[in-house]
Amino acid sequence: MKCTVFVPSHITGFFEIVEHHNPLIKGSRGAGVTLNRGVISQVNVTDGNGEIIIKTNGSNYPLEGSVSYKTLDLLRKQFPEEIRWDEKKITIHHQTQVPIEAGFGVSAGSALGTSMSLSKLLKLPLTYNQAAAVAHRAEVELNTGLGDVMGAVMGGFPIRLEPGAPGFGKADRLLDDKVTVKGYEKDFKDINFEDIKYKSIGKDGGELYVISKSLGTIETSSVLKSPEMTRRVNKVARELLGKLISSPQISNFMDLSLEFAQKTGLIDEEVMEIVEVMKEETIGASMAMLGKTAFSISQTPDSSVEGVMVAKVDSCGCRFF
Amino acid sequence: MKCTVFVPSHITGFFEIVEHHNPLIKGSRGAGVTLNRGVISQVNVTDGNGEIIIKTNGSNYPLEGSVSYKTLDLLRKQFPEEIRWDEKKITIHHQTQVPIEAGFGVSAGSALGTSMSLSKLLKLPLTYNQAAAVAHRAEVELNTGLGDVMGAVMGGFPIRLEPGAPGFGKADRLLDDKVTVKGYEKDFKDINFEDIKYKSIGKDGGELYVISKSLGTIETSSVLKSPEMTRRVNKVARELLGKLISSPQISNFMDLSLEFAQKTGLIDEEVMEIVEVMKEETIGASMAMLGKTAFSISQTPDSSVEGVMVAKVDSCGCRFF
Numbered sequence A, B: 001m002k003c004t005v006f007v008p009s010h011i012t013g014f015f016e017i018v019e020h021h022n023p024l025i026k027g028s029r030g031a032g033v034t035l036n037r038g039v040i041s042q043v044n045v046t047d048g049n050g051e052i053i054i055k056t057n058g059s060n061y062p063l064e065g066s067v068s069y070k071t072l073d074l075l076r077k078q079f080p081e082e083i084r085w086d087e088k089k090i091t092i093h094h095q096t097q098v099p100i101e102a103g104f105g106v107s108a109g110s111a112l113g114t115s116m117s118l119s120k121l122l123k124l125p126l127t128y129n130q131a132a133a134v135a136h137r138a139e140v141e142l143n144t145g146l147g148d149v150m151g152a153v154m155g156g157f158p159i160r161l162e163p164g165a166p167g168f169g170k171a172d173r174l175l176d177d178k179v180t181v182k183g184y185e186k187d188f189k190d191i192n193f194e195d196i197k198y199k200s201i202g203k204d205g206g207e208l209y210v211i212s213k214s215l216g217t218i219e220t221s222s223v224l225k226s227p228e229m230t231r232r233v234n235k236v237a238r239e240l241l242g243k244l245i246s247s248p249q250i251s252n253f254m255d256l257s258l259e260f261a262q263k264t265g266l267i268d269e270e271v272m273e274i275v276e277v278m279k280e281e282t283i284g285a286s287m288a289m290l291g292k293t294a295f296s297i298s299q300t301p302d303s304s305v306e307g308v309m310v311a312k313v314d315s316c317g318c319r320f321f
Helices: A067-078 A106-121 A128-142 A148-154 A193-197 A220-224 A227-237 A240-246 A250-264 A269-281 B067-078 B106-121 B128-142 B148-154 B193-197 B220-224 B227-237 B240-246 B250-264 B269-281
Strands: A002-018 A027-047 A052-056 A088-096 A158-162 A170-173 A209-216 A284-287 A292-298 A309-312 B002-018 B027-047 B052-056 B088-096 B158-162 B170-173 B209-216 B284-287 B292-298 B309-312
Touching: A002 A106, A002 A148, A002 A227, A002 A240, A002 A250, A027 A106, A027 A148, A027 A240, A027 A250, A027 A309, A052 A067, A067 A088, A067 A106, A067 A128, A088 A106, A106 A128, A106 A148, A128 A148, A128 B170, A148 A158, A148 A170, A158 A240, A170 B128, A209 A269, A227 A240, A227 A250, A240 A250, A250 A269, A250 A284, A250 A292, A269 A284, A269 A292, B002 B106, B002 B148, B002 B227, B002 B240, B002 B250, B027 B106, B027 B148, B027 B240, B027 B250, B027 B309, B052 B067, B067 B088, B067 B106, B067 B128, B088 B106, B106 B128, B106 B148, B128 B148, B148 B158, B148 B170, B158 B240, B209 B269, B227 B240, B227 B250, B240 B250, B250 B269, B250 B284, B250 B292, B269 B284, B269 B292
Parallel strands: A052 A088, B052 B088
Antiparallel strands: A002 A027, A027 A088, A027 A158, A158 A170, A209 A292, A209 A309, A284 A292, B002 B027, B027 B088, B027 B158, B158 B170, B209 B292, B209 B309, B284 B292
16 A cells, blocks of 8 residues: 655745744744645555665665654554554655755655655544644654644645644744736636636646755754754744734745844855845745755746756645645 | 635535634534535726625625625725725626535635635735635624635645634644545556656545535525524534544544434435435435535545536645636
8 A cells, every 4th residue: 555645845934943842832933935846755555574664765764863764653652552563564755856954844744744644554543733743743853843844734835823733833824825817818807717617726826936046955953953043043033923924925024034044144145145136036035944045936937046946836735646 | 906716615514513702713613525616706906986796606696695795894894994995896706616505615615715815916914814714704794604714724624623713713634635546556666756756736636526416505594593403513513523533534524424414403304315325335425514415425426316516625725726
């Protein structure tokens, strides 16, 4: 038995770290954007002797320290009796469509792909949020992320109002994740509703692009573990969420993100140079948190920056396919 | 300026009414399913003299008592200064892809189509949930629905854990809204991930059908206003949600829905006859709350019942397109 899950990439624009002894409540507040590229996980469960194989882009990685293995292990501990784990062979293949350790939430994608797939294939008694919460917990316990699981579940432009796993935290979205309407160029009076009556409603109907350029990697856990950085991040972040809620527009989200990147000192000169070029050409640009990556939201896929990755905004969130 | 919104139809399987003086907190707990058919709303805002035109399937209806007008009116009262309402002409066209007053949540679709479109076109300072909350409030104040707005926002098989508008209530989903994987018939080892790397992730990837047959209409408000019916509904519903959470499977959801329909006495003989035929052929069948409609969840689109409507499960929720 196998299944495939797509988890959109989630880029955080700004965030506030919220500590809690319960990993399901610990997390971050903040805002971000999800992409129609991310992590595709194909998971296969067959009869076996407890073998576990985890591959990312075709390569094996050590199980220890891997967020996928951590997720699997949490499920195993949560359901020790219900499933005969030692009589299964579990194979997890992740394919990443975005750079790793560059602020695209690949670890959240891997964790969610694992928890959603295994919950479904093993028929675990978990709801959508309960399965996603296991992925959040794995992220928090390994310090690989604090809000990407919630973001990837929401889709669009997630606003994380209260920290925690899906079902524990609280999230909303910017309304305007699709700016233009496609394919209805005719005059309003001439619209024949029959034309669209049975049309498949595509998730890509909108035309809003996320243009990004990655210059290298930052290990999220190295930043999340530093108390000094936590203090600085939280001091800057505290008022940004309120500012976004009172004017929940994409341009404002991007302005606040750049303010965050600069005031925390997380953005370096190299990334800032690209951000400045992107800013001129788009709705707004900043640095992906946490990665050595410049990103922008644009109404066109064009960019004068060389070697960019162009994606669309995802508006649906983590899903099977 | 115009835009188009698709709101999936939401069928409730069972529900508990929760009273509250605040219409944003008042609502229902319960569970249901969303369809890839629903209400498509096209809204147009131009310069004018305060004209408001609302059409459903091409016909004009009186504004008073219409949930679309109520929604518009709530927005107008919430933003009396920000928008020059008397200098606009607002045209709202709803096209319904499902029967009206038959338990498919058409009123929620109309309200959401109105609030989402106007919030976006008029650039109101509202988030996704805040705009949706206006639709919920309109529904509650007109007694046209208590949980369909939350359901339509969630997509999939929504579980409404706590009553209220999006952002106020609390909801989850059944995990397995897609049962099979489509288009990956090849042996697992032979999967070339490159094949799917840039594939558009369709919302219709799964193959789970909602087969329904409507025999007539029930006016939701007539049922929601009766204190005797409220008591009966709530007495039966109270324990069903807990039973669903402890075994969150589609088959269980459908069994509990039928238990609800029978114990409340809401299902009549005519609908029950069809439900019995559907039950034999599908994962489960019951009556749409509140409509004279039999519905079932099935892994095939086939049915021996004549004149059924066949839809797929929507897994994305209310969205622009």
